Amino acid sequence: MLAARLGTPGALACLLASLLAAVLWRGWHAALALVLAAALAALFHPSALLVLRSRASWVFLAVLFVSSALWMGTPDLRLGFVGLSREGLAAGTQMVLRALTIFIATHGLSASTSPGELAGLLERVGVKGLGFTVGVAFNLLPALERSAQRTWDTLRMRGGLRRRRRMVLRLATLTVMSNALRRADEIAIAAEVRGFGPEHARPLPLRRGALDLPVILVLLGLVALLALRP
Amino acid sequence: MRWTTRDFVTLAVFGALWGMAEMTVGSLIHALRLPFAGLGVSTLGMLAALTGYGFVPRRGAVLVMGLVSALLKAFSIGSVVLGPMLAIVVEALLAESGLLLAGGRARRGPLMLAGALAVLWSFLHPFLTVGILGGEGLVEVAQRAARMGARVLGLDPQALALVLAALVVLHLVAGAVAGSLALDLGRQLTRRRHPGTEQA
Numbered sequence: 246m247l248a249a250r251l252g253t254p255g256a257l258a259c260l261l262a263s264l265l266a267a268v269l270w271r272g273w274h275a276a277l278a279l280v281l282a283a284a285l286a287a288l289f290h291p292s293a294l295l296v297l298r299s300r301a302s303w304v305f306l307a308v309l310f311v312s313s314a315l316w317m318g319t320p321d322l323r324l325g326f327v328g329l330s331r332e333g334l335a336a337g338t339q340m341v342l343r344a345l346t347i348f349i350a351t352h353g354l355s356a357s358t359s360p361g362e363l364a365g366l367l368e369r370v371g372v373k374g375l376g377f378t379v380g381v382a383f384n385l386l387p388a389l390e391r392s393a394q395r396t397w398d399t400l401r402m403r404g405g406l407r408r409r410r411r412m413v414l415r416l417a418t419l420t421v422m423s424n425a426l427r428r429a430d431e432i433a434i435a436a437e438v439r440g441f442g443p444e445h446a447r448p449l450p451l452r453r454g455a456l457d458l459p460v461i462l463v464l465l466g467l468v469a470l471l472a473l474r475p
Numbered sequence: 476m477r478w479t480t481r482d483f484v485t486l487a488v489f490g491a492l493w494g495m496a497e498m499t500v501g502s503l504i505h506a507l508r509l510p511f512a513g514l515g516v517s518t519l520g521m522l523a524a525l526t527g528y529g530f531v532p533r534r535g536a537v538l539v540m541g542l543v544s545a546l547l548k549a550f551s552i553g554s555v556v557l558g559p560m561l562a563i564v565v566e567a568l569l570a571e572s573g574l575l576l577a578g579g580r581a582r583r584g585p586l587m588l589a590g591a592l593a594v595l596w597s598f599l600h601p602f603l604t605v606g607i608l609g610g611e612g613l614v615e616v617a618q619r620a621a622r623m624g625a626r627v628l629g630l631d632p633q634a635l636a637l638v639l640a641a642l643v644v645l646h647l648v649a650g651a652v653a654g655s656l657a658l659d660l661g662r663q664l665t666r667r668r669h670p671g672t673e674q675a
Contacts, residue, residue: 264557317615351557355549363546374483375542381487382494382543389495418660422492422526423667429488433481441480 248357251289252454253366255461256357259285262464263350267343269471275342281467282349289460293353302348306341313337358452365451377441381432385425392424482531483539489527490543493520497548497559510627513597514649517566520544521590521653522660524570528589529661532581537574537589541567562600566593581661586654594650598642 251259263285266278286293296302318332367375396417406413501516509515524540545563573589598620606616617639624642625632632638 312619316619347557351549363549367542374478375539377480378483378487378490378539379543379546381484382491382547385488385491386495386547389491393495415660418522419663419667422660423664425488425492426485426530426664426668429481429484432487433484436480436484 247456248289248291250454250456251357251460252452252457253358253362254451255454255457256289256354257366258457258461258464259289260350260354262468263346263353265468266471267346267350269468272339275339275346278346279342279349282346282353286349286353290353290357292356293349296348296352297345306344309344310337310341313340362452369451385428385432388428389421389425393421396420396424478533482533482536485530486527486536486539487543489523489530490540491547492523492527493540493544493563494547496520496523497544497563501548501559510623511645513562513600514594514646517562517594517597518590518649518653520563520566521570521593521650522657524567524593525586525590525654525657526660526664528574528586529581529658532579534575534579535571537570538567541570558600558604561604562596565600566596569593569596581658583655583658586658587651588654590650590652590654590657591647592650594653595643595646598646 263278263282266281267275270278283294314329314333314337315327316333317336318330320328320330322329322331322334365376400413400417404413496519497516500519501512504512504515524537524544527540528536541563544567545560548560548563570589570593573592574585577585577588579585601620602613602616606613617635620642621635621638622632624630624638625634628638628641628645630638630641
């Protein structure tokens with residue numbers, strides 16, 4: 246499997262190359278950017294292509310296309326009583342191609358890389374402690390959601406937002422934040438008694454693969470060609 | 476002074492709150508295509524981030540919360556993540572710049588400036604993503620923003636400059652209010668957790 250031989254740097258290179266292609270290839274060449282993103286996804290992270298089955302994605306693309314067709318350029322076509330412009334239709338299609346490229350590329354990264362690995366990458370470029378912070382934040386999410394839900398249920402049983410809305414919202418925010426801070430205290434104490442300190446923590450391990458370097462070199466060459474072409 | 480474990484945990488809490496607001500409220504109001512969706516989410520995000528800054532008033536604290544929130548957003552369920560991730564990071568950078576410009580103290584003025592600059596980005600963001608990256612053009616994006624703004628604010632859609640100026644002011648004011656509320660929230664949280672004490 247090629248996916249197993251690509252590490253975090255390679256996955257990030259795939260994302261950046263697809264994004265750069267989407268930005269640098271203007272006009273109908275945007276289709277080539279989509280081909281590149283789809284090819285990289287098919288080779289290294291096929292589950293990214295599942296984004297094409299998402300109804301929300303297609304609704305977003307349809308809105309992009311229709312708004313462009315209706316409002317861009319001078320209307321020179323008629324569809325019933327609606328005036329459309331060829332220029333708007335072309336621009337809308339190209340925007341959809343670019344948006345699809347970006348969808349597939351970003352889903353590729355999220356399908357192939359964990360937040361911890363990305364945080365580890367950021368730690369290596371100088372954002373110290375980010376790996377630990379992201380780890381804590383991810384583990385806190387379910388607790389925060391439960392706390393928010395319980396707070397809301399309690400307020401709802403006491404009348405919800407029917408009266409004194411501002412005060413109710415303020416109390417809800419305060420309760421959620423104060424529960425979160427209490428939990429933060431517990432985590433900080435637990436980390437400190439185990440001897441954890443940001444100064445002597447090892448950065449999160451970075452997953453590397455045999456194909457990282459070849460993929461990065463090929464994509465660098467491709468991007469250089471894009472940038473230098475007349 | 477070095478960052479402590481407690482600092483990072485506090486930033487994780489407020490970054491997670493910001494991320495949660497982005498993943499739940501943000502996804503919902505964007506899906507419903509409500510007007511000023513970006514304004515609402517950015518204001519909520521800044522409320523969380525600047526309250527967190529009150530507890531960890533260090534340079535880079537808002538940026539760390541922004542990165543945490545952006546990473547949470549990247550792995551949320553939803554099809555459009557790159558634009559919001561970029562917006563979160565830029566907002567965090569603008570808030571940091573505002574705090575730096577105003578001296579970095581967790582006081583009302585610096586927090587209001589930071590909030591105002593950060594929330595203003597939610598107005599400018601479509602110019603970058605749709606106008607430049609999407610290739611629609613800056614004029615088209617400005618006209619669309621003005622049409623929507625004129626409809627919601629009840630202004631004359633022909634007065635493009637006036638509507639755009641009103642939108643800029645609206646975003647700046649919302650951000651400044653978020654900064655001011657963040658200070659009050661921080662103080663109330665401190666009083667709740669440690670009765671008899673006051674946040675710096």
